[in-house]
Every structure is written in structure tokens, then in C-alpha cells.
Amino acid sequence: MKIIKEEKGYITSIILLILLIPVLLLMIIIIEEYSEDTNTTIQNIESEKIKTKTEDFENEIITISKETLHNVTLDVITRKKALTNSRTYLKKIIQEKINEKQKKYGAENIIINTEVKQIESSNDPFKIEINYIITSTANNSNIKIRKENKKLIDITDTKYPVYDPLPTLKIGATIKNNQINFQDKLAEYIESENNTAYTNAKTSIIIKKCPYSDYIQHGNNNQTITNCLHNHYYHNSHDGLCLLCRLENKTSCNHYGIETFILPTLEYDKAPASIDHVLLNDKNNQYDGNKIKINNKTILYLDNGHKTKYGL
Amino acid sequence: MNNKGQIIITDLLLYIIVLTIILGLIIFSMTILNDSQVTRINNKQLNNLLDNSLETLTETSGLPSKWEYMDNDDIKTVGLKSDNNNFISYQKLMKLKNNKHLLDSYFPSGVAYELTLYPKNNENSRMLIAGNYLSNQKQVFSKSEIILIDYGYNITSFYKDNNINSCYYNHNKDWACKPFTISKSLLNEGEYYIITNDNIEYILSNTYSENITQNGKGIININNNLKQLIKNENETIYLHITSHNNDTYLVYDKNNMEEHLNNVIKPEVYILNMKVAI
Structure with a gap:
């Protein structure tokens, strides 16, 4: 072979080069292995963090x-x-x-x-x-x-209380100390007979869920219904408006909604039913309810449907 | 090298030295690749296996859901995380403890494993949950996770919330009053407790103006009191409590685990340790 016979001394360098190739390859393989290990660990930590x-x-x-x-x-x-x-x-x-x-x-x-x-x-x-x-x-x-x-x-987290916008939007009721005072406005808004039953009526502004989840329990004793009325709790209702529709000042709503009692101040035998979605509804959709005397200070007017619902 | 390209003696020496170093490096690298590389790959696989199996156990709830109540043949994956929180479910741990070989399919043949649990402050009371205790194995890999155990209690805290609504007794700020809906069936299937580390006076009242007033401290079983107050299938019961701190809880236990009720106020920290070996 010519290369072996040639006399310029290149054999040494060529053999050295050939020998260096596997060394380099082996080195690369080892380094790759370790870096892959490190990369996997880094990726795991990163993915966990994300x-x-x-x-x-x-x-x-x-x-x-x-x-x-x-x-x-x-x-x-x-x-x-x-x-x-x-x-x-x-x-x-x-x-x-x-x-x-x-x-x-x-x-x-x-x-x-x-x-x-x-x-x-x-x-x-x-x-x-x-x-x-x-x-x-x-x-x-x-x-x-x-x-x-x-x-x-x-929407009933006490840290972030959600306010019921319907009474203010519908009739411009004023708010004081987390309470709505309707003054004459609600009575004026209602066109039915005995609308004055709601002169100076008050209700709460914060939406609170009633704890008496079997609503029929309201009628078990006066204490229960009084407690519910006093705290102005809200209840599930098919006829009531949901929060999103309340924000839009609607009168009817296709979603499952909520309702609360609005306490009248004057006593009649019959007056518009004391439910917010009845009183704040379109004037031709308001209906009457019969008097229910809770105690000397508290009365309610309810139609038969709501009476049965709350066991009153 | 002279000008004719012939090797002189110093060049030859240098050449031999360099050649020896290179050959040495080749032999060294080959040894690493032949011996350690195989072990290293094994180690890596075992470590991955250990990481993955412990992660699956502590971070997933297993499949199907509620597998802890199913036959072993119906279980697809074993995960110990509680369905309700990030704790480890006691029921799932016990199911695994009673069926120590449920995890066998996670590990290839020839790999032994051991899953143990012990309180952080008492390593000696180690309990075997799955697998077999390892002994005489050459290579053992071990990993631990700190865990808290969920005993399946339904817990409601009695913290004093300033925005809370008034109860029908119009209790003042010294009281924490909360309503609960309790059903007859729940009452028959489990036990209700008040757990407190304070001396408390408590009143249970229903919607028929009936009430029961008592005092107590520690773990108080109120099931019989509730049975007296429940008239319908579902009843809203008000629980009124005087407490000077916020460490009072209403706990419902349907798994008959009275002995662990102390964990509600002071949860015990456990270590879940997994070992794999070849």
C-alpha cells in the first residue's frame, strides 16, 4: 500500500486521528446520557410548577x-x-x-x-x-x-356579598345600611287595591340563601318564618328571576331563579302577594294574596301556591 | 521528524505516550459503557418506576371512582388521593392494606416493592400497606411523601363569622349559630359529633321550637339529641355554640371511625414510603 510506504511520516498522524474518532464518539455518548438525565429532571420540575x-x-x-x-x-x-x-x-x-x-x-x-x-x-x-x-x-x-x-x-359567599339590583332598578328604591327602604315608591308602583300595604316597606339588599332548605318547614312554627323574614333570606323559585336577569331589570326569566319576601307594613284582609317577583313584576302580572298573621308585628300576604310552598 | 519525513527517537517516544493515553481512554470509556451503563440504565428505570408509582398513588384518586368499595377484579388503577380533598383517603389505604398485591401489576417481574406508612414522629410504628418487606436485595431505591389522612368525615367549622345572619334566639357575638339540614337516613347511617378543645355550651334546636341545651368539651356525640329533634325525613337543625376560640367543628362520621376523631383538630402527619429493589 502506498500510504504505508510513503516516507513523509503521515502514518502517525493518520493512526492518531483514526484512534481519536472512537474516543470522541464515546465521550459524546456519555455526555448525552447525562444531559438527557438532567433535562428530564428539569422538565419534570417545570411541568409540576406549571x-x-x-x-x-x-x-x-x-x-x-x-x-x-x-x-x-x-x-x-x-x-x-x-x-x-x-x-x-x-x-x-x-x-x-x-x-x-x-x-x-x-x-x-x-x-x-x-x-x-x-x-x-x-x-x-x-x-x-x-x-x-x-x-x-x-x-x-x-x-x-x-x-x-x-x-x-x-353568590352567597359572605366575603363577597352580592346585591339584589331588582328593587333599585325597578322602582328606584333607596339603600341605607344594607337595607332597601321603599318609602312610597313600591306602593305607587303597585296598581292593585290595598297597595298602601307596602308604604315604607323594607327589605335586605344582600342575597342570602335560606337555610330552611325544605321550604315547607317555614310553617312549623312562628320562630322559623320570623327568622327567615328577619334575615330576608332568598329561596329557589321557578317564577323568580335569576341574578343575571335581575341585573338586566327584566320582569320574566327563563332560568331557574330566586325569590324573597317583601314585608308589608299595613294590615288588610287581602293585598298584593308579598313576594318580590310579584310586586316588582309588570303591573298586569301582579296578583293578590290573603293575609297571614305571623305575630303582632309581622304579616304577610300570600297566594295559595306560595302558602303551600312555605307550609304557611 | 527530519526533513525526509523519517521518525526520530523523541517523536517515537511522544507517539507511544499519546497512543497509550488514547488507548487508555478508549478502554476506560468502554468499561463505563459496558458495566456501569447497564446498571445506570437499570437505576434510571427503577427510579422512574419509583417516582411514577408513588406519584400515581398520592396524586390520583384511582379508577373507577369509589374503587375502594369494589371487587379487586373491577379495579383499573389504584390511587389513594381522597375524592374530596388533597389528603390520602383512609378507606383507600385500608383497602390496599387488606389486598397487599393490588399494586403487583405496576411492577415488572423481578422487581420487589414495599409500601409502608408511619407517623412522622414515630418511625417505629411502621405499617406495611402493600408489597412485601424488602430484605437481602442488592439495590434498593426509596422515596417518601409527607401525607395527611382523610378519614371520610364531613367537617363543618364553627368559626365566628361577623357577617353571619342572626339566629332565631337573637344570640349575641359570643355565640356561633349555624343551621344544618339533617336527614333521618344520614342519622341512622352515621354519627354526628361536636369536636372542640374548649369548654362549650351548645343548644340544638329544630323548627318546632324544641331544643336541647348541654355543656361539654372534647368529642361530644350528639346523635341521640338529634334523633329527639328530628320529626321529618329532612330537618333543619340550628346548632348554637358558645366558644372562645375557633377550634369547634361539627363532624359527621359514616364509617364508624370514632378513634380517629382527634385528627379533626390536630391532624397527624404521616410518611408514606415506597421502596423498589432488584
Whole structure:
């Protein structure tokens, strides 16, 4: 072979080069192995971090929604102006607040992107449903989480009380110390006979769920119904309006809604029924109820349907 | 090297030294790849197996849901996380403890495993949950998780909420009053307790103006009191409590686990340890 016979001494360098190749290859394999190990560990930690942060953020969405419902209802009763489309309005406000919060997470190197798809009434009228799509990732990472989820927002959380906008929107009632004082306004709004039964009537402004969940128990004794009336609790009702329709100042609502008693101040044998969706309804949809004397200070006017419902 | 390209003696020496170093490196690398590499891959696989199985156990609830009440053949995956919170379900742990080989399919043949549980402050009272105690194995990998146990109680805290509505006795701020809907069937299937580390006076009242007033501290079983007050299938009962701190709870236990009720106020921290070995 010519290369072996040649006399310029290249054999040494060539053999050295050939020998260096497997060494380099072996070195690369070992380094690769170790770096892959490290990468897997880094990826695991990163994915765990993204997962936890996403779950944290989903909880934040609930808090943001509760806070928004509190602020929006307060704003509506203060301005006495109904929303044209409460679902779109709430969606917009919640989305804005979520975007702000997302920026804070961005500062921690976690990129979260939430799109609020829908705000809707739920089967439980004391809850609002929020649908969203959340995607999250970290800077310089190929791990990405995407999920479509829905959460139910409780509107009776005492930390974020939600206000009933209907009395203020419907008849411009004034609010003082978390109470609505109708003064003459409700009596004037009602066109039926004995409307003066509701002169200076008062009701609560905060939506609170009645604890007597079997409504028929209200009639078991005077203490129970008095306690319910005194606390101005709200009850499930097919005829009542849901919160979202209340914000729009509607008179009827296709969703499962809520109702509360409005306490009359004057005693008659018969007067318009003391239920908010009756008194605050269109004038031709108001109906009368018979007197029920709870105690010396408290009376109610109820139709047969509501009497049976509350066991009175 | 001279100008004719012939090797002189110093070059030859240098060449031999470099050649020896390179050959040494090749032999060294080959040894690593032949011996340690195999072990390392094994180690890596075992570590992954350990990580994944412990993660599946502590972070998932298992399939199908409520697998702890099913026959072993119907169980698809074993996960110990409670369906209600991030604690480990006591019922699931016990199901696994009574069927120690439910996890066998997680591990390839030739790999032994051991899942044990012990209180953080008492390592000696170690309890075997699944697998067999490991002994005489060459390589053992171990990983632990700190856990809290959910005994399946339904717990309601009696914190004093300033926004709380007034009860029908118009109790002042010294009282915490909360209504509960209780059904006859729940009352027959389980036990209601008030758990407190304070001396309390409590009143149970129904919607028929009937009430029962008592004092107590610690774990108080109120089932008989409730039975006296319940007239219908579902009844709203008001529980009025005077308490100077917020450590008072209403607890419903349907699994007959009175002995663990102390955990409601002071949950005991446990360590779940998994070992795999070949």
C-alpha cells in the first residue's frame, strides 16, 4: 500500500486521528446520557410548577368572579342603571381582571392565557357558571397545558356579598345600611287595591340563601318564618328571576331563579302577594294574596301556591 | 521528524505516550459503557418506576371512582388521593392494606416493592400497606411523601363569622349559630359529633321550637339529641355554640371511625414510603 510506504511520516498522524474518532464518539455518548438525565429532571420540575400554578390560577378565577359579581351588583345599585347584557358585561370585566392577574404570573416566568368563553346562569340559582379555556406554559419551555373548564361561582359567599339590583332598578328604591327602604315608591308602583300595604316597606339588599332548605318547614312554627323574614333570606323559585336577569331589570326569566319576601307594613284582609317577583313584576302580572298573621308585628300576604310552598 | 519525513527517537517516544493515553481512554470509556451503563440504565428505570408509582398513588384518586368499595377484579388503577380533598383517603389505604398485591401489576417481574406508612414522629410504628418487606436485595431505591389522612368525615367549622345572619334566639357575638339540614337516613347511617378543645355550651334546636341545651368539651356525640329533634325525613337543625376560640367543628362520621376523631383538630402527619429493589 502506498500510504504505508510513503516516507513523509503521515502514518502517525493518520493512526492518531483514526484512534481519536472512537474516543470522541464515546465521550459524546456519555455526555448525552447525562444531559438527557438532567433535562428530564428539569422538565419534570417545570411541568409540576406549571401544573400547580395553573391550578392556583383557576382558584383565582373563582375569587375574581366573586369579587366582580360583588362590585358589578354594587355598581348597578349605586348608579341605578341596568345592564343591557349582563352576561357579556360580566364576561368583559372578569376577562379584564384575569388579564391583569395573568401579568403578575408572567413576572414569575409562568405564561397563563385564559379566555372566558361564557357566563351563564346555572341549575342552582345561587350559583353562576363560568366557562373558560386556560393555556399555560413557562418561558423557554416546550411544556404547555391547555384545558377547557367550567366552574360554579357561589353568590352567597359572605366575603363577597352580592346585591339584589331588582328593587333599585325597578322602582328606584333607596339603600341605607344594607337595607332597601321603599318609602312610597313600591306602593305607587303597585296598581292593585290595598297597595298602601307596602308604604315604607323594607327589605335586605344582600342575597342570602335560606337555610330552611325544605321550604315547607317555614310553617312549623312562628320562630322559623320570623327568622327567615328577619334575615330576608332568598329561596329557589321557578317564577323568580335569576341574578343575571335581575341585573338586566327584566320582569320574566327563563332560568331557574330566586325569590324573597317583601314585608308589608299595613294590615288588610287581602293585598298584593308579598313576594318580590310579584310586586316588582309588570303591573298586569301582579296578583293578590290573603293575609297571614305571623305575630303582632309581622304579616304577610300570600297566594295559595306560595302558602303551600312555605307550609304557611 | 527530519526533513525526509523519517521518525526520530523523541517523536517515537511522544507517539507511544499519546497512543497509550488514547488507548487508555478508549478502554476506560468502554468499561463505563459496558458495566456501569447497564446498571445506570437499570437505576434510571427503577427510579422512574419509583417516582411514577408513588406519584400515581398520592396524586390520583384511582379508577373507577369509589374503587375502594369494589371487587379487586373491577379495579383499573389504584390511587389513594381522597375524592374530596388533597389528603390520602383512609378507606383507600385500608383497602390496599387488606389486598397487599393490588399494586403487583405496576411492577415488572423481578422487581420487589414495599409500601409502608408511619407517623412522622414515630418511625417505629411502621405499617406495611402493600408489597412485601424488602430484605437481602442488592439495590434498593426509596422515596417518601409527607401525607395527611382523610378519614371520610364531613367537617363543618364553627368559626365566628361577623357577617353571619342572626339566629332565631337573637344570640349575641359570643355565640356561633349555624343551621344544618339533617336527614333521618344520614342519622341512622352515621354519627354526628361536636369536636372542640374548649369548654362549650351548645343548644340544638329544630323548627318546632324544641331544643336541647348541654355543656361539654372534647368529642361530644350528639346523635341521640338529634334523633329527639328530628320529626321529618329532612330537618333543619340550628346548632348554637358558645366558644372562645375557633377550634369547634361539627363532624359527621359514616364509617364508624370514632378513634380517629382527634385528627379533626390536630391532624397527624404521616410518611408514606415506597421502596423498589432488584
